[in-house]
């Protein structure tokens with residue numbers, strides 16, 4: 401899917417109210433990655449030294465770009481219940497771009 405259009409109001413089941421309510425859709429932004437490594441990661445990094453392909457005459461090394469080969473993304477969509485304020489996470493298929501449009 402290249403582009404997905406989502407209405408800004410979706411009717412979802414609220415677990416607290418136990419009924420379907422029409423809530424507002426919000427796209428959650430991703431969290432920040434922590435900078436450093438903790439002690440177990442550092443030790444594991446040291447143990448892995450000498451393993452894995454580093455690129456030779458016939459092969460190229462496995463790079464970070466090759467591992468993340470997918471071009472589409474899944475987004476984190478959350479719908480808040482207007483009555484109790486409970487947030488529900490909804491699943492959407494992969495798409496290159498998402499657009500939240502206003503429902504008339």
Ligand SMILES: [Zn+2]
Nearest residue numbers: 414417481484
């Ligand atoms: Zn509710």
